[in-house]
Amino acid sequence: MNNEEFRQYGHDVVDWLAAYLKDIRQYPVLPAMQPGDLADRLPAHAPDFGEPMDAILEDFQRSIVPALTHWNHPRFFAYFAISASEPGILAEMLAAGLNVNGMLWKSCPALTELEQVTLGWLRQWMGLPEEFFGIIYDTASVSTLHAIAAAREMADPETRTRGNSGGLVMYTSEHAHSSVEKAGIMLGIGQDNIRKIPVDQAFRMRVDVLRETIAADQRAGKRPFCIIPTVGTTSTSSIDPVDAIADVAEECGAWLHVDAAYGGVAAVVPELQSILNGASRAHSLVVNPHKWLFTPFDLSAFYTRKPEILRQAFALVPEYLRTAEDPRAVNYMDYGVQLGRRFRALKLWFIMRHYGREGIAELVRAHIGYAQRLAALIREHPDFELSAPTPFSLICFRYRGSDDENRALLEAVNSSGKAFLSHTVLNGKFVLRLAIGNMATQWEDVEETWNLVRQAAKRT
């Protein structure tokens, strides 16, 4: 592609994206299609000879767009709703064009230093202590994997050379994200050594049971090495009592990793900073700007007060990557699995500067406000009930009917293409989840979706 063509198609793509974001409400949130529909329509083999860009862009619109689930849609309320904000999209375009690799400080100083600066800013916004070292991974799942690897390094530094010795046990709640257990499996801790502590009525980890379980494990000769509470659990957004759990971690010498992947961003709002109470005592914490900080997927921010342990767990420098030692030249490849690293900090920088803390706080406050308003409507309605508290912007509720009726209701709403909700199971019952987090969402979107739910309930 010559430079002039690149310029032309670049303009076309930006024009398309601008129209897409402006007209997003005209798209069905979920595509009306069956598994395999798109794959069957596309050629079975890649072309031997290059095709014109016009044809590729036309096929993008004709075939790919109708098969999209529109995560940028203001009525996307499933899982945790997210947004690719415009400043973030622009930065992603620049990052793709620059194509730099931040494995070493030297391989791209701007990438490394901007990552340090933006994560420092975000740390300040969340009220976390200055000694927290920040690093960007792709997802919270990978951040948590690194946390547990560092925890194992602290508990048993020989693991690196000898392999797992056994006896290490980790603790999380029965409502923790599956990434915690997956990481335990991957690191060879073993599912038998992952304790899922029961929760109280508000779905928070029970500290009394945590303490008893740890004591029983210690009596059996096991070594508690890692405790992982969650601030904003996936099913209900409950907040584990991190401060009390930090006491337990200190008593038994375990690494404390806080999974604040979803909820942590709320701490950017000054009056909500208490949601991270106790987190400053953690060894590590993860928060996902790609969840509620309007950052295009993907960007997970990982913080640790023990970077030297994380480094011990992962550093392995072949001669061809050796560079001069300089305390200010961080080589991020030493702090994780990946060698090559994308320029993710650029989008965070654009977003933090474009909106400022107040701009972000205003959006988060609005989302929480809508959630409270909807929760109040559900509470008053005779045919519906709230299934969990609403500390953030996720509402868990159900129709006062059978699980099958709730399933049918969800299917009716989602197949309308007008909104997308997801579900969970709480206390054995099928529950609807409506998560507000897209920056374009207005109260009318929430209200209309609530109307849809009520109409669907009448028909079930």
Ligand SMILES: Cc1ncc(COP(=O)(O)O)c(C=O)c1O
């Ligand atoms: C509490 C929590 N932790 C971790 C994750 C995993 O996030 P990621 O997709 O970034 O791996 C999620 C995803 O929803 C989550 O809700």
